[in-house]
Amino acid sequence: xxxxxxxxxxxxxxxxxxxxxxxxxxxxxxxxxxxxxxxxxxxxxxxxxxxxxxxxxxxxxxxxxxxxxxxxxxxxxxxxxxxxxxxxxxxxxxxxxxxxxxxxxxxxxxxxxxxxxxxxxxxxxxxxxxxxxxxxxxxxxxxxxxxxxxxxxxxxxxxxxxxxxxxxxxxxxxxxxxxxxxxxxxxxxxxxxxxxxxxxxxxxxxxxxxxxxxxxxxxxxxxxxxxxxxxxxxxxxxxxxxxxxxxxxxxxxxxxxxxxxxxxxxxxxxxxxxxxxxxxxxxxxxxxxxxxxxxxxxxxxxxxxxxxxxxxxxxxxxxxxxxxxxxxxxxxxxxxxxxxxxxxxxxxxxxxxxxxxxxxxxxxxxxxxxxxxxxxxxxxxxx
Amino acid sequence: xxxxxxxxxxxxxxxxxxxxxxxxxxxxxxxxxxxxxxxxxxxxxxxxxxxxxxxxxxxxxxxxxxxxxxxxxxxxxxxxxxxxxxxxxxxxxxxxxxxxxxxxxxxxxxxxxxxxxxxxxxxxxxxxxxxxxxxxxxxxxxxxxx
Numbered sequence: 001x002x003x004x005x006x007x008x009x010x011x012x013x014x015x016x017x018x019x020x021x022x023x024x025x026x027x028x029x030x031x032x033x034x035x036x037x038x039x040x041x042x043x044x045x046x047x048x049x050x051x052x053x054x055x056x057x058x059x060x061x062x063x064x065x066x067x068x069x070x071x072x073x074x075x076x077x078x079x080x081x082x083x084x085x086x087x088x089x090x091x092x093x094x095x096x097x098x099x100x101x102x103x104x105x106x107x108x109x110x111x112x113x114x115x116x117x118x119x120x121x122x123x124x125x126x127x128x129x130x131x132x133x134x135x136x137x138x139x140x141x142x143x144x145x146x147x148x149x150x151x152x153x154x155x156x157x158x159x160x161x162x163x164x165x166x167x168x169x170x171x172x173x174x175x176x177x178x179x180x181x182x183x184x185x186x187x188x189x190x191x192x193x194x195x196x197x198x199x200x201x202x203x204x205x206x207x208x209x210x211x212x213x214x215x216x217x218x219x220x221x222x223x224x225x226x227x228x229x230x231x232x233x234x235x236x237x238x239x240x241x242x243x244x245x246x247x248x249x250x251x252x253x254x255x256x257x258x259x260x261x262x263x264x265x266x267x268x269x270x271x272x273x274x275x276x277x278x279x280x281x282x283x284x285x286x287x288x289x290x291x292x293x294x295x296x297x298x299x300x301x302x303x304x305x306x307x308x309x310x311x312x313x314x315x316x317x318x319x320x321x322x323x324x325x326x327x328x329x330x331x332x333x334x335x336x337x338x339x340x341x342x343x344x345x346x347x348x349x350x351x352x353x354x355x356x357x358x359x360x361x362x363x364x365x366x367x368x369x370x371x372x373x374x375x376x377x378x379x380x381x382x383x
Numbered sequence: 384x385x386x387x388x389x390x391x392x393x394x395x396x397x398x399x400x401x402x403x404x405x406x407x408x409x410x411x412x413x414x415x416x417x418x419x420x421x422x423x424x425x426x427x428x429x430x431x432x433x434x435x436x437x438x439x440x441x442x443x444x445x446x447x448x449x450x451x452x453x454x455x456x457x458x459x460x461x462x463x464x465x466x467x468x469x470x471x472x473x474x475x476x477x478x479x480x481x482x483x484x485x486x487x488x489x490x491x492x493x494x495x496x497x498x499x500x501x502x503x504x505x506x507x508x509x510x511x512x513x514x515x516x517x518x519x520x521x522x523x524x525x526x527x528x529x
Contacts, residue, residue: 207417214414215404300386316390321415325396326389 002033005064008071010038022149070111086121090281096199100231130303149356152291155264163262188220191270193285196228204276208323227256267292276318283307290344311343
């Protein structure tokens with residue numbers, strides 16, 4: 001028996017790609033044949049998966065299909081609907097893409113239209129309660145919440161590496177108010193990690209940061225980590241906004257370094273993680289920030305509030321004043337930070353390797369009627 | 384802490400900041416709501432002026448002097464001179480392209496500044512007119528947001 005996976009793209013650093021890789025590793029460790037089939041792959045990966053056209057399911061095999069947008073792989077998924085595990089990662093609303101990438105907007109629109117064709121999939125997984133609620137509204141059977149696996153160990157190692165420490169030294173963070181006069185370059189470092197994309201509202205972060213450094217604390221930086229892969233026009237808007245506010249030396253568009261290039265260093269350098277996103281299926285970077293015990297301030301929209309849970313400060317709008325005052329409140333309130341810190345570790349554990357494997361194993365057992373060897377193998381690893 | 388308590392606390396914080404800042408209400412509102420991140424007319428005129436100053440006095444020398452080859456002309460010196468000439472050619476070309484872009488930017492900024500100025504005149508006229516409504520003024524002030 002095999003359990004393969006199908007996804008439009010299999011690329012590292014992408015939440016869906018990371019999840020597919022984690023599922024493949026777990027299944028193989030339990031002796032189940034598993035490969036990832038996709039339309040696009042990263043050839044630099046050690047095991048980059050296979051082209052989706054090579055996928056052939058044998059008798060008794062299952063297929064996990066990751067749906068985030070319409071693509072050439074969708075018909076293949078529909079072909080195996082009777083033994084499909086449909087995984088919904090949410091789709092960016094078209095309004096955020098029109099004008100920036102009309103081709104992608106078209107794929108998003110058709111991706112939403114295609115959703116109802118998967119209503120009869122025997123198994124449905126969602127990576128957040130937000131996504132599950134959306135599927136229920138479309139008439140799907142109840143979906144199981146399959147948590148995204150967040151690799152915090154890799155991030156910590158990246159932060160501790162020479163490359164990560166270089167980033168920490170490049171952006172020294174303030175020890176906390178009052179301003180650290182002994183370290184002239186120390187500043188309150190705001191951080192957001194995510195693709196430069198209109199739905200993630202990095203422009204709202206820049207405006208909020210402008211309010212903060214004009215009225216609250218001029219010794220501050222905004223670190224924006226991410227690439228504008230699909231909406232380069234939005235990055236240009238962001239750069240011209242930064243320029244017009246005369247913040248070019250305080251707003252750092254850091255790109256997207258790999259773990260090997262010290263990506264974790266950005267988390268280590270941060271005083272606060274701030275999120276103004278208006279649409280997220282989940283928001284993995286929130287959990288990553290929590291693994292570094294960084295206070296989290298976020299606009300509680302869509303999937304973000306499920307990622308934050310009760311371990312961060314959720315605000316009801318993403319206007320500049322609200323976000324900036326929330327950051328100031330958080331940074332000056334040790335009691336609030338301690339309260340959230342205590343809950344953060346529970347959130348991080350909820351998306352850790354152990355919880356991920358337990359959830360996946362429970363589902364695989366349910367699907368295939370309880371393979372005793374899987375249960376015994378996982379149980380012996382946990383002892 | 385429930386969402387309503389958080390909202391109340393933040394609203395009070397914003398109000399306290401408004402008082403503390405000493406900024407005119409309109410300017411504080413721009414910062415607080417992000418409704419306009421566009422430069423003011425004065426800032427635009429200042430940028431136009433600095434750009435035009437840069438074009439006139441910048442270090443971008445469109446015409447660069449020729450390198451005179453050494454009278455001795457060993458092969459390697461001749462090759463260096465030719466290479467230097469090629470580099471100068473491409474640097475000149477890039478410099479001319481950059482200057483053209485800067486001139487275009489200057490034109491765009493000047494046009495934008497003129498447009499905003501005329502908008503402001505229109506707004507002032509409407510305010511002064513006894514028959515104007517708040518809707519007319521609001522429509523004039525409805526600047527596009529990113």
